[in-house]
Amino acid sequence: MIRIAPSILTWDYTDIGRTLRVIEKSGIDILHLDVMDGHFVPNISFGPAVVESIRNKTDLTLDVHLMIEKPENFINDFKNAGADIITVHVEAANKLSRAIEMIKKKGLKAGVSLNPGTGLNSVKDHLSEVDMVLLMTVNPGFGKQKFMKSVIPKIRELKEIISKKSLNADIEVDGGINLLNAPMVVQAGANILVVGNYIYSARNISKAIESLKKAIKN
Ligand code: DX5
Numbered sequence: 377m378i379r380i381a382p383s384i385l386t387w388d389y390t391d392i393g394r395t396l397r398v399i400e401k402s403g404i405d406i407l408h409l410d411v412m413d414g415h416f417v418p419n420i421s422f423g424p425a426v427v428e429s430i431r432n433k434t435d436l437t438l439d440v441h442l443m444i445e446k447p448e449n450f451i452n453d454f455k456n457a458g459a460d461i462i463t464v465h466v467e468a469a470n471k472l473s474r475a476i477e478m479i480k481k482k483g484l485k486a487g488v489s490l491n492p493g494t495g496l497n498s499v500k501d502h503l504s505e506v507d508m509v510l511l512m513t514v515n516p517g518f519g520k521q522k523f524m525k526s527v528i529p530k531i532r533e534l535k536e537i538i539s540k541k542s543l544n545a546d547i548e549v550d551g552g553i554n555l556l557n558a559p560m561v562v563q564a565g566a567n568i569l570v571v572g573n574y575i576y577s578a579r580n581i582s583k584a585i586e587s588l589k590k591a592i593k594n
């Protein structure tokens with residue numbers, strides 16, 4: 377089952393309640409929360425307080441993407457804020473295994489994320505430990521960027537490795553996903569698509585989600 381995970385990075389922060397209802401009514405079951413610290417990425421977004429306010433408003437799975445330095449130091453805060461999945465960047469974690477273990481010990485699902493320029497070798501030994509691998513299809517930091525087609529072979533290679541080892545980690549892609557490239561990333565092996573700008577720039581969010589669902593079904 378292919379899942380669409382709306383990112384909240386570029387949504388209308390003054391209209392959270394209504395947007396959440398629209399997303400829930402579109403049959404979405406997961407929300408992607410892009411946490412940025414201005415150090416690991418050149419942008420600042422939000423922290424645990426925003427995650428907690430969203431937690432109190434929805435039952436959607438909260439998929440927290442930590443684009444921060446020393447993510448190990450904040451796992452507890454985001455767990456207490458209501459995260460269901462916490463993803464750390466392989467480029468930021470001090471000891472990746474330890475960060476993954478900390479997340480799982482809290483009873484959460486653990487994800488590891490790679491920037492477009494980071495090779496799969498950096499996570500190959502951790503694939504049996506994680507529930508999800510998040511492959512960035514833009515350089516992290518901002519929404520509304522252009523999808524990087526060069527990441528597609530990496531999605532394919534990761535899918536092959538996961539299938540060969542009969543692992544069941546999800547493959548999530550994040551960055552510049554739209555109607556045109558969504559079928560390509562699904563065909564390459566991704567099963568969770570993070571989408572921001574494509575749905576929020578549309579006149580009607582639910583119609584945009586519907587068209588995306590149709591595009592990946594074919
Ligand atoms: C980048 C962010 C974005 C965002 C998706 O660091 O992770 O990729 O979630 O934004 P769009 O869909 O607007 O590229």
Ligand code: ZN
Nearest residue numbers: 410441550570
């Ligand atoms: Zn993200």
